[in-house]
Amino acid sequence: MSAEAAVRVEDKLYLNRYLVDAGRAHIKVRPHTTPSPQLLSLVNVCPAHCYEMNSTGQVEITTDGCVECGTCRIIAEPSGDIEWNYPRGGYGVLFKFG
Amino acid sequence: MIEERFDAIVVGAGMAGNAAALTLARKGLKVLQLERGEYSGSKNVQGAILYSDMLEKLIPDFREDAPLERHLVEQRFWMMDDNSHTGLHYRSDEFNEERPNRYTIIRAQFDKWFSKKVQEAGAVVLCETTVLELLQDAYGKVIGVRTDRKNGQVGADVVVLAEGVSGLLGTRAGLRKTPDKSNVALAVKEMHFLPQETLEARFNLRGDEGAVIEAVGTISQGMTGMGFIYTNKESISLGIGCLVADFEKTGQTPYGLLEKFKQHPSVAALIAGSEVKEYAAHLIPEGGFKAIPQLFGDGWVVVGDAAQLNNAIHREGSNLAMTSGRIAAEAIFQIKSRRDPMTKENLALYKKMLDESFVMKDLKKYRDMPDLLHIQAQNFFLTYPQLVSKAMTNFLRVDGTTKREKEKTTFRSFLAARSLTGLVGDAFRLARAWR
Numbered sequence: 001m002s003a004e005a006a007v008r009v010e011d012k013l014y015l016n017r018y019l020v021d022a023g024r025a026h027i028k029v030r031p032h033t034t035p036s037p038q039l040l041s042l043v044n045v046c047p048a049h050c051y052e053m054n055s056t057g058q059v060e061i062t063t064d065g066c067v068e069c070g071t072c073r074i075i076a077e078p079s080g081d082i083e084w085n086y087p088r089g090g091y092g093v094l095f096k097f098g
Numbered sequence: 099m100i101e102e103r104f105d106a107i108v109v110g111a112g113m114a115g116n117a118a119a120l121t122l123a124r125k126g127l128k129v130l131q132l133e134r135g136e137y138s139g140s141k142n143v144q145g146a147i148l149y150s151d152m153l154e155k156l157i158p159d160f161r162e163d164a165p166l167e168r169h170l171v172e173q174r175f176w177m178m179d180d181n182s183h184t185g186l187h188y189r190s191d192e193f194n195e196e197r198p199n200r201y202t203i204i205r206a207q208f209d210k211w212f213s214k215k216v217q218e219a220g221a222v223v224l225c226e227t228t229v230l231e232l233l234q235d236a237y238g239k240v241i242g243v244r245t246d247r248k249n250g251q252v253g254a255d256v257v258v259l260a261e262g263v264s265g266l267l268g269t270r271a272g273l274r275k276t277p278d279k280s281n282v283a284l285a286v287k288e289m290h291f292l293p294q295e296t297l298e299a300r301f302n303l304r305g306d307e308g309a310v311i312e313a314v315g316t317i318s319q320g321m322t323g324m325g326f327i328y329t330n331k332e333s334i335s336l337g338i339g340c341l342v343a344d345f346e347k348t349g350q351t352p353y354g355l356l357e358k359f360k361q362h363p364s365v366a367a368l369i370a371g372s373e374v375k376e377y378a379a380h381l382i383p384e385g386g387f388k389a390i391p392q393l394f395g396d397g398w399v400v401v402g403d404a405a406q407l408n409n410a411i412h413r414e415g416s417n418l419a420m421t422s423g424r425i426a427a428e429a430i431f432q433i434k435s436r437r438d439p440m441t442k443e444n445l446a447l448y449k450k451m452l453d454e455s456f457v458m459k460d461l462k463k464y465r466d467m468p469d470l471l472h473i474q475a476q477n478f479f480l481t482y483p484q485l486v487s488k489a490m491t492n493f494l495r496v497d498g499t500t501k502r503e504k505e506k507t508t509f510r511s512f513l514a515a516r517s518l519t520g521l522v523g524d525a526f527r528l529a530r531a532w533r
Contacts, residue, residue, distance in 0.1 A: 009353045012288070012377035019136075038346070045345045047286045047352040047379035068141065069379040070264035071284045074277060074342050086266065088246050089134050090226030097289045097333075097376045098143045098205035 009049045013065040021091040025063045027072065028083045035059040039081040042072050067093050104130045106430060107243055107254040108221075109229050109267060111138035113416040114402025115260030116212045117156055117423030122258075123219035125431040130252060131221050132245060134228040138216075139209025143287065143380035144416060145328050145335055147310065148203045152417040156424060157215060161197070165207040167330035168308025169198030172301075176364065178315030178325075179487040183364045194307065202308050202328050202335070204289075232257060232271045232398070239441075240271070240397035256397055256430055256440040260423060263381045263403040273398065274391035277406060279346060280472060281385030283323065285339025286352040288360075290372035294332050300368055301329050312413065315483035317359050319350055322384075322475040324413075325359045327368065334369060336360065339382060341472060352379065382415065383408040384472075387465035393452070394445040399426045407457060411464050418457050425451045466531040477524060481515050 027050075029039070039059050042051040048065045051072070061082075073084040086092075108119040111133035119131040135141035147170070153160050172189035193199065217223050233242040233251060242253035259268050269276045292300075301309045311327040318324070323340030338352075338359045345352065359365060383389065383406040390406050393399060401407075402419035409418060429448035430440070438444050452458050471478055489508040499507075512521060 007351070007353050007357045009351075009377075012353060012374070015374060015376055016378075041346045041349065044349045044351050045284070045342070047284065049351075049353075067377070067379045069143075069284060070262075070381050071342055071345075071379070073264055073266075074279045074282055074381070075346055077276065084266075086134055086228045089228040090136050092134075092141075094136060094140050095143065095206050095376065095378060097207075097335075098139060098141075098146075098209075098378060 009047070010065070013048055016065075016067070017094040017096060018064065019091050019094060020064050021088055024088065025061065026085045026087040026092070027061055027063050027066065029059060029061050030081055030083070032058060032081075036076075036079055036081050038076045038079045042076060045075065046072055104128050104252065104254040105434065106130075106256050106258060107132065107252060108258040108260055109243065110260035110262060110402075110404075111135070111209065111213055111216075111223065111225075112142045112260060112262060112402060112419065113209075113212075114404070114419035114423035115258070116209065116216050117420040118258045118260055118401055118427045119216045119221045119223070120156060120212075120219050121424050121427030122430065123216065123221035125427070127431065127434060129221040130254065131216065131223045132227045132229050132243070133223065133225045135225060137210055137225055138213030138223070139206040142205045142209050143378045144205045145287070145326055145337070145413075146203050146205050146208070146416065147328065147413070148201045148208070149414065149417040150197065150199050150201065152420045156420065163211070165203065165211050167202040167204060168303070168306050169193065170200040170202065170310055171303075171307045172309040174309065174311040176311060176313035176315070177483045177486055178313050178317050178362065178364065179484045180316050181363060182487045182491070183313065183315070184483075184486050184490050189309075202310075202330050204330060229261075229267055232267050234271065238396060240395070243267075255434075256399065256445070258423070258426055258430075259398060259400040259404050260402050260419075261404045263383050263406070265400070265404040268398075268400055268404060273395060274400065277381075277383065277385065277389065280341060280343040281383065281389045281406070281468070282342050283339040283382045283384045284342050284345060284352055284379060285337050285382055286356050286377070286379045287335055287337030288356065288374050289376040290334040290336055290369045290374055291332055292334065292369075292372045296371075297329060297332065297334065303329065306331075314479055316480060317355070317362065318479050319348060319355065320476050320480040321345065321348060321350065322472050322479060327365065333375075334372065336365075336369060341384065342381070344475065382410075384410045384468060386410060386468045387458075387461040388468070390461070393449050394442060396442045397440050399430070399445055399448050401426050407461070409460050409464065411467055412460070414460075421455060421457050422452060425455060425457075464531070470527055470531045474524070474527075477516065477520075485512055485515055
């Protein structure tokens with residue numbers, strides 16, 4: 001793991017306000033056995049560290065801390081690795097400052 | 099959801115959407131504006147600097163009640179290596195004018211104010227409503243939108259897409275492509291709060307004066323990127339952004355980059371003891387003129403970041419957004435006044451008017467800059483900052499070496515890193531792209 005990963009982004013996300021739409025993830029990862037390079041890159045590129053590799057080598061997503069920047073859409077939607085939608089109206093990150 | 103039909107639907111309540119909705123409503127059109135956040139601003143992220151001129155064209159007396167943070171009197175450009183920065187600072191008392199030219203703002207607060215103006219002008223603003231898709235007739239003409247509200251279809255003569263940089267609706271409908279990862283930057287940002295007196299002392303500010311620092315160099319680890327530090331009234335917006343393609347290639351984490359930037363000796367002292375209250379991330383269009391998509395079609399126009407209208411060299415985006423939103427609205431009004439239909443042919447007027455404005459003229463001027471900076475990232479963002487730093491320290495350190503020898507050392511370091519052809523070529527390419 002790189003030195004940067006030691007930075008706990010969770011501590012940063014803890015500062016933010018969210019209205020989590022429980023059970024309705026707005027981004028879904030396509031089932032796979034081996035992640036594509038694009039999908040794999042999201043583990044580091046996602047600024048909210050929503051993507052994580054599980055113990056059997058697949059990339060999983062937890063959208064609770066998502067800041068809705070759209071970076072993963074730009075990288076991994078064209079390859080079909082993820083399905084990306086906005087959260088339902090009113091849900092998701094609620095910026096106080098922006 | 100809503101039985102009635104509208105003259106225009108504006109999707110999104112950022113700078114472009116608010117400018118468009120305000121202008122349309124004032125001209126007497128029946129406008130519906132849809133926003134997925136709980137209020138206008140709650141999903142919007144920017145540095146942020148506001149340029150007065152473009153807002154004055156919409157709300158001339160905005161200074162009376164807009165939530166402005168500080169008017170800018172000082173601009174610092176930093177070229178950084180790991181331990182130093184070489185700066186170009188410009189500060190002028192002339193910026194302390196009656197109607198200042200630039201302000202820092204906090205978008206969530208500013209947009210809320212802007213949205214109030216839109217509502218006062220008579221537009222129907224519906225928040226907490228996500229638009230799921232554009233409705234098109236058999237010929238592909240956009241005739242309305244479908245939202246996530248119950249019975250959520252609404253019709254309109256024209257849809258103004260002010261949906262932001264990623265532009266889900268327009269891209270899904272095939273009106274334009276999703277931006278390429280080499281044409282968008284990902285920026286992360288934190289809000290650092292400090293007592294007002296502390297902040298003013300650290301940045302040498304009096305009253306409402308503000309300062310801006312924009313920095314390039316080893317902070318972006320060889321990627322095309324930039325760090326920024328903006329002073330608000332009682333807080334500092336601090337962030338860093340790099341091209342998405344570069345992040346993907348290098349595997350750097352955005353928050354790791356941000357932490358390093360904060361720990362840089364030139365930065366750490368400015369934010370020491372601050373309380374961080376928010377962490378945000380956002381995409382920024384960086385492709386410039388060549389990345390601008392089709393801007394209009396049957397029943398639709400696209401404005402702001404969704405149209406990739408951003409001047410990366412001057413770091414101007416929200417003013418281009420506001421201006422494109424206003425111009426699109428004016429074009430729609432003209433077509434409507436003539437009782438003409440909102441066809442592609444007629445909506446071409448928006449593009450024509452935009453071409454005549456500073457928006458397209460500025461973007462056209464710098465059309466070759468993105469290629470230069472994106473392809474030669476290593477040279478411009480890593481090699482040169484390091485060389486300049488070495489040259490400066492060599493120039494300033496007094497250690498008994500003769501001045502002639504020092505000059506030779508500096509010259510040789512530039513030659514060794516870039517070669518004479520490289521140096522001349524870089525200067526030539528930069529000058530040509532800037533022209």
